[in-house]
Amino acid sequence: MANATGGKHSVQIRGEQVEAAGKMATPEKWLNRFVRVVALIERTGNALGTLAFTWATVILLGGYPTVLDSKKDYRFITVIVFLEATRMFTRDNRLDYQLFFRSRGAFRLLGWNGLLIVIVYFSAMLMLSSKRGDDSFSVPLPVVIVAIVMLVFTFSDELPLSIVYDVSVLLLLSFGNFQIPAATVRVVLALAGILHQKDEPKKEVKPDCEKKDDNDSKNLKASLIIFYGMVLGQGILYIVACLLEVFSFIPRKYLIRHGGLGGQMGVENVNLYYAYAFEKCMEGAVLAPKKISLITFAMDSLNSDSSRKKLYGVQMLHKLLKMEQLRTKTITKLTNDTKTVASLFDMLDWTSDRDSEIRLFAAKVTAELAGSLRVVQIPGTTQLVASLLDTDHQQTTRDHFLFIDSQVGREDSPIQQDGMGQQNSPVLKYLKQMVIYCLIPVDEPSNVDEQNSCMVRCWKQITKCWSVPEEEPSTDQDFLPVQGLIILERLANFDLGNCMEISRTGLISKMIDFTSYRNHMISTNEAHQIMLASLSLRVLRRLASTEGKLGVTLRQQILEHTFILSNLAEIMDDNGNSHELKQLAAEILKNLAMDRNTSADIGHIRVIISSLMRAFLSQDPSSSTNSNHLLWKNAGQALAMLAMESRDNCLVMLMEQGYVFIRQLTTMMQDDRFKCIAASLLWNMCEHAQSELSNSDLKELSYILREVLEGIMDAEGAELEVLIGLSSQICQVIPEDFAREVEHGQIKEKFIKRLVEVLNAHMKPSVHCPRIRRVIVQHAIYLMEFNSRYANDFHKCWMVEALSMVERTPSRAENYRLLSGDTGLMEHNTPLTALVARAKELMGREWVRGISSVT
Template identity: 30%
Template sequence: MNHNGSLSNAGDGSFRVQIVEQKTPSDNWGSSNIFEPTEATDPMENKDGSVAGPAPRGSRTMRVPEKKLTLFALRLAILEKIATSLGTLGFIWATVVLLGGFAITLDKTDFWFITIILLIEGTRIFSRSHELEWQHQATWSITDAGINSFRALKSSSNYLLHAVKAIFCSTCTIRPQSHRERELIHSVHAKKAIISKNFQQKPTRTWTTSDVPLLPYARWVFLSKNVSKLLYWLQLLSASACVTLSLIKLIKQNFGDVSKGDSDKRNRNAALNIFYSLALAEAMLFLLEKAYWEWNIIFYKLLEEVNKECQFGASGMVSIKRFFYDAYSRCVNGSIFDGLKMDLVSFGMELLSSGSSDEQLVGARILQKFAQNTLYCDDTLQKIGISLSVMERLVEMLNWKDPQQEEIRRSAAEILSKLASKKQNSLRVAGIPGAMESISSLLYTARASINKTDEISQKTIICDRENYEFSNFNLLGLLILKKLARDHDNCGKIGNTRGLLPKIIDFMHCEERLLRTEVVTESQIMIVKRSLQVIKMLASTTGTTGKALRQEISEIVFTISNIRDILRYGEKHPTLQELGIEILTSLALGDEATERIGCTGGVLKELFYIFFNKEIPGAQNRVRVAAGEALAMLVFESEKNCRRVLKLGVVAKLVAALKDPVLRINSARILRNLCAYGRSSDCFIELREVTAAAPTVVEAIMSEENKLQEVMLGLAAQVFKYMTSEESSNVFEQTGIEETELATKLIQIMQHYQYPPLKVPRIRRFTIELAIWMMRDKKEKIHIFKDLGMEKELERVTETTSELESFNVFSGTIGLNRHATSIHLLVETALKLLAEG
């Protein structure tokens, strides 16, 4: 079942039914979080509003790809330890029994065969132990792991590109220069020097295996991978020689004659057979181990298969090799089961804390890939989230500015962006000392860093600056802040971080050429969008924290002007316009911010232009609705903004918009707020135009329901105050609706909404206001209300009224702007009129 009811199997034998309330089109176009309170969301609720059920059975016990490697390492370790045990036994047998007991009586060939076998076995054992060490060492450095050529190619290409750009820039400025241009270029070089100094790689105090100069002119011989290959082939040759010598002696059985009665030679043949058998078994087991190794690594391509399943990509082979050798080392050097306890996530976390940049990069890549993999992200983020040291390390990496560490920094930012998606983890991340400052370091604004003195200076700096991907870090930093801002406490920390809010607001800056040009990168628009999303979330924060944030945001001089530019030039980007408008709506909760928005030139005009713009496609009508909500808030209890709106001459358009399904709810709100202000000002004449809306309003009250009916009731109570009794009677004649029918409808509304829902919190208030006007307009209407049971309904209102009906606007579940006239006072006024009649 979908839409009206969703039936799903949760996987535990039970079924969950999700009931979705049907909404009328008018309700959809009038949804708001300002004029109605917002219910607290369930922590188990998903982004789309559905409730997340328990994870499917078996998801926690799913076998991860690296288990193939740990099992492979276990089997290799078993063969290795058996072979080593046999070799040890054979060595002891030879030294104690044969060479110790029969050395004098041994045949000459046996003596030398045993001696050679022991020597080559000793060589093999020595090579084996050190081969594992050098193989392991080869994976410590990405350079030694075969990536050196790619890194050199990238470095050389960057160098060539840098040189070509420098030549191009120098040829551009080869013409004679004025004194001002020479000063400008001098300042540019100074800025370039500062940038280069900031990006200069720090010296390291440790050696990597590829840097150790054991021999000055044969450095390649001592590369880890070359040494391990040498030891590998040495073992194969030793084992093959051992097999050959042992087989020769076991087949020929030429151990010499054993004379009768010679006790010294009585057990010599058996002892030699045992030794050669042990040597043969050990060598055969070793060769079997190597064959098993080669089959899985070379032919079956186990490492490549695991890398593919982990979705690590081409660079992932370094991580897979390093993990495998670590697991194999633990199985060989310790218990054979030690390697089974390893997993790639814990392995990556260990490498992340290493002092080697290569190991840090390997660890960051592992965690990044698993955090982005839908199959393993939950377990990965859970393990990272419970490790405070790892999270602190990730936060610390955000501050790294060295270009050589760019990938590590980017990977750390991507992991933290995934980590912040979980509420518990977001609280832990924000709770790390200095976390917000580290996230702020990801945000680089060129406008704030480089003075826009001249086009030449900017081009020169771009030519000489390092190729550092600032836009990616900007996007990641804003994404992390966006996810952290979902929590109320984190919003306060973001606002309290020095210099962070101005940085975010600076990303909202959009020039006309950026918004209207066709040639614009997706990242440029995405940066603006994410900055708007973060500011929107901060501005809509509830409670005292939200109030302080809204004030701080509105006090930054670029906030409103940046949004105005988006409204003015962003017709191709309605999503950006909608976000900017929603920020204005939230800021309008404060009186000072409302005045700042109103007095910023062109903001109200642009909002009305968007609100009335019929050329906007129907799929993008949300931006028109958002504009209407913002205007309704800006004219709410703001005398100066009401004057500004009336000067724009939009009353007639607002009256006409009452018939538009998209605009009528917010048009009614705007008109009601204008009327509530106009009766006590000198704009009474201008607002007389609103009386033309009376027939539409009365018809809507009689025919509509829910939110549209509520706003029309509120508007009717104000519109009729601008009309005489004769004019109001003409309205009822024009619509064909009798006043008795309207009175009956008001009683029905009060009976239906004994407990007003969240979507229509003011419907009873507006109903009573309209009833009071009707009784004051004509005394005979008092008898009509008496006969309909108005007094009983008013007494019921007194008994069932709540704080929900006492406020005009809401911030979440917190009521703001309490009504000047309480609903109890309205009830007393209505009862007094009924008593006088």
């Protein structure tokens, strides 16, 4: 019941999250609805116009050409038909149609510049006209300009005329196209035609000879009223659509604020999306569903031939990928569209200065998608990403004197000067400042009452709600090499095929160069240098930790770089470096040390082992932060890897000044977090540096023996393998102490039974503990070699049968110390079958000796 309740609760929470995400997933829905309404009104007007055009040409002009009133109806119909024909024939040309007959853009905002031009021009004309005829009238230009402002805000006889002029010109300049004038003409002509039909007197009864003419004009009045009614409806619908479109700033502002689209860039993006949505709604069938969204707009813009549209498209994609409610949907749509992804990668190679902004945003978007891409499907992508790592700030490397040749230096590109031309002239700026000065007081009055202050606060709150959010400030990540490394890291973490593609393009060498960050760049700031080093180490860590044969190949390619080990040593030895850099370097060293020859090469660089030991032994685990904990853990793992199969490295660790290595390791055995690491190091110290262990070291091993034996009784998996391996080495190094602990502790039978049970339970070796059968057999050999009586104890627990099973089920995995995926590393010198034969031989001797004694 509890599980059911918990399941229901989790489903309910997930449902609420999905519902909430659904509500927030489309911040453009209000704008889409608004556009659909305006487009539907305009398309309804278009349908009425087409019907009226057909009615006029077929019914009226075709059916009643001779009986129409030539002075009014015929002229009205002709004008309307030509007007409608112009609309119908321009709709195939989108630009012409937008210029003449489109509700969107029928009104336009003049802004400060347009408003000032109108006020200045007509007020100045009015002022000059009032002084016309006075030859002595001559004033300086500045005086004409404080006079214009004062004239506008001062009551005088000419003020009404000035206002009429201003309003008229404002109205004319506000028309963005001919839709409103054309719609007005339709309404005026239709109303005039309808009124004309109502005012027309009834015809008198005509003689029979004139009845033929009446038949020709039968239903003419009804046809004219129907026609004028359709035209009137068309004009009204157009005017309504245009007036409604004026309020499009409301859903647009809503989208800007709730869609996270700040700054001038966000405003332009929303305006373009509004135009895009309107075009989509005007296409196809009226009631057909339209796939209109910010995502489709961004993708269509990205695939266009216009650089400007590509810029807006990639900027919009960057915004969408930053929105949690749209991120998953955007990534899914993009990754399923190979054309769009290829276009995105192609922009990474746009190296001209005018394309720097679009290249940066393309890199940001690619970085967001890299965690879901397989670049094998798009050839050449890694080369395009590699171009982001190229920088003019790289320090020139001095060649060896034998390679020096005469080289022509490259001239630096001239610094581009900012254009001196400004969009606004100084006069307009001056006028704008003057008007603002006259309209807005500098300081608020000190005696403002509470009501006014409340109104001011409300007004400020309203303006804040409708203001455009500021653009996101640039960060240190807005640096192309940084974005390139972020892309590489996410590609490498997503797919092994991406790792192989990265290794084929020379990127490993570039990243290793970045790890020597103190000497690599000459003009980038320190923050960029640290980020480049950190990201490079992250990618190298991912490559070096790859499993299987691919991992062996990648590690070999990393090791082919001459300075990889020295760069890692520099990072580990520099106390000024962050724990993150050291932790990454230690993890890379651990992975590289899986190769026996590389482990020996690392051991020759004494500073590496010294730095690892300092990181592993010189910190208090109880007070360490998360970063310190990772550094401590990785340093210990790197030391354990270096100690495997390497007597020289074990001796270097054992002789390192300032540490009592064995004692510190035995102390760490008390901490469950690092028990396996400490046990592995002690195992290798006993196996490879036994002759160098002091008496105090042997006593420390004796002290922890009981803890090791108790751990074997409860541990599983890799920890059990390490503890049995350590126990076997202690048994070989101090056999008397081992026997005394087992005998006096009354755990001999229990311990031997545990070894046999574990041996039977691991007849199929696993990846995380491939040597467990080997260490058990080795432990049995050490016990029986020390005292043959242990053979009888193994006989009682059916050890011979267990060994026979091991002999019948050999595995190649047990010949290696480590398994990386399906690839074995550090092969043992002695095969497991030889150890089984030795154990059975020792048990056989004791069995024969026991039979002989009985006989």
